[in-house]
Amino acid sequence: MLHPVLPAPLKSMPDNHNPAVPSSADLQREVAELMIECLNLEVTADQIPPDAPLYGDGLGLDSIDVLEVALVVSKRYGLQLQAENAENQHVFSSLRSLSDYIARERAT
Amino acid sequence: MFGTGGEVHLWSAAVSELDDPDTCAEAWAVLPTGEQDHVGRFQFEHDRNAFLASRSLRRRVLSHYAAVDPGQWQFKVNEHGRPRIAFPLLDETLEFNCSKSTDMVICAVTRGTPVGVDIERVDRRVPGGLAESTFAPSERAALAAQPQNEQETQFFTYWTLKESYLKARGLGLSLPLDSIAFSIADRPRLAAQMVFSAANDCTEWQFALLAPTPMHIAAVCVRRPGGPAPRVVMRRVLPSSNSSKRGTPSR
Numbered sequence: 001m002l003h004p005v006l007p008a009p010l011k012s013m014p015d016n017h018n019p020a021v022p023s024s025a026d027l028q029r030e031v032a033e034l035m036i037e038c039l040n041l042e043v044t045a046d047q048i049p050p051d052a053p054l055y056g057d058g059l060g061l062d063s064i065d066v067l068e069v070a071l072v073v074s075k076r077y078g079l080q081l082q083a084e085n086a087e088n089q090h091v092f093s094s095l096r097s098l099s100d101y102i103a104r105e106r107a108t
Numbered sequence: 109m110f111g112t113g114g115e116v117h118l119w120s121a122a123v124s125e126l127d128d129p130d131t132c133a134e135a136w137a138v139l140p141t142g143e144q145d146h147v148g149r150f151q152f153e154h155d156r157n158a159f160l161a162s163r164s165l166r167r168r169v170l171s172h173y174a175a176v177d178p179g180q181w182q183f184k185v186n187e188h189g190r191p192r193i194a195f196p197l198l199d200e201t202l203e204f205n206c207s208k209s210t211d212m213v214i215c216a217v218t219r220g221t222p223v224g225v226d227i228e229r230v231d232r233r234v235p236g237g238l239a240e241s242t243f244a245p246s247e248r249a250a251l252a253a254q255p256q257n258e259q260e261t262q263f264f265t266y267w268t269l270k271e272s273y274l275k276a277r278g279l280g281l282s283l284p285l286d287s288i289a290f291s292i293a294d295r296p297r298l299a300a301q302m303v304f305s306a307a308n309d310c311t312e313w314q315f316a317l318l319a320p321t322p323m324h325i326a327a328v329c330v331r332r333p334g335g336p337a338p339r340v341v342m343r344r345v346l347p348s349s350n351s352s353k354r355g356t357p358s359r
Contacts, residue, residue: 038235043151056189057146060155063281064228064267067242068235 023099031073031099038072039065050096058094066092073098079105110173110219116328116340117217118225119169120320123154123161124211135164138178154210162213166206168345169215174198188280205275209324216328218338224276226268227326230261239263244289244304261325265292268327269300269315276313276329292317299337300327316340 023031032045041059052058055066069092070081079102081091091101110117126132136144143163150156167178176196184194193202201219207227208214216225239251247266254262269290274281287306293299298317302310316328316338330338 047151052151053149057149057155057159058151060150060152060159063271064232064235064238067238071235071237071241 023096023103027103028095028099031102032095034072034076035059035069035095038068048095050099051094053094054092054098069098073102077102077106114221114330114332114335114338115218116223116316116330116338117343118318118320118326118328118340119165119215119217119343119345121161121165121213121345122211123158123208123213126157126161132160135160138164138167140179158208158210158213162206162208162215165213165345166204166215169217170202170204173202173217186278188278188282190275190278190280207271207275207326212320212324214320214326216340218330221330221332222276222278224272224274224329225326226271226275227320227324228264228268229323230264230325231323232260232264234260234263239266242285244286246289246291246303247286250292262292264325265300265317265327266290268325269302269317269329272315272327272329273302273313276331290315314338318342 029045032048055061074081171178182195183191185191203218205223205225206215209229216223289304291303300315312333314332
């Protein structure tokens, strides 16, 4: 499976060594709805299992889809998802890990 | 012999061929249990079908080049997920690479050179801001100079070129997309050249662009230092048979 390369940072580089912040069910639902809207997915937020893969199998997103989600998430939450981040593969591995990443970055 | 002239065979199949129950059963039957399980892990039927079509195509295609039953091939992937033949290694020069769009799957085969291939539908929606945030400055300028109604097709032309290079090198999308840049000529034929690469390997890799249908764009990349663009021969796997027919060579 192709790895996503995320858009270049808008501001400073985030600290990659923060401990994980678990995301709430509300945030996971919000992120699921964001993905459904931007990718026109034919599911409801309840139908995206938090730990199912976003690409490779599961939701079946491809590299363009993942980049689009990265752009939308960056804009919505004011994050700096940067290119060449070794973490990207993990961040986009599931709805939960993406939501955890957002929760952690918002907390800093 | 195929491959000695640097030819690329590009095999294609329509995902809709699986609508025929016999074709679907045949595709399913060539997959080992692990790949059958993988099919079942997709949430949407259209993803299951495209994956099944792609995985059965690569097995049936490779069996055209070696006396191996389609179900017997074993593959290994590198750290970026690029598959190669692991067994049986009857011919270590045989290389392949596959790509799929929502409705079409393709498999490129070469001998003696790594190959990368990518296909997209040209009517796919281009995510807003994607070119601006990931393409090289020269590519963004070339896109902006296109008439509005051609910008989306041109976006996917650049996109498939970038993916074909990254897949030929086995890197996946682990390099920033703006670390390579292409120039595209429309006339006298659709042609592309890598004009910038952070790895400084522009002359090593050659590219071909083709439109398997009016709705698709595909890019093929091979390693051929200083050489000409690859000659691509389109081939079709016919449903419900192991035979093939020769298609129209690329432009």
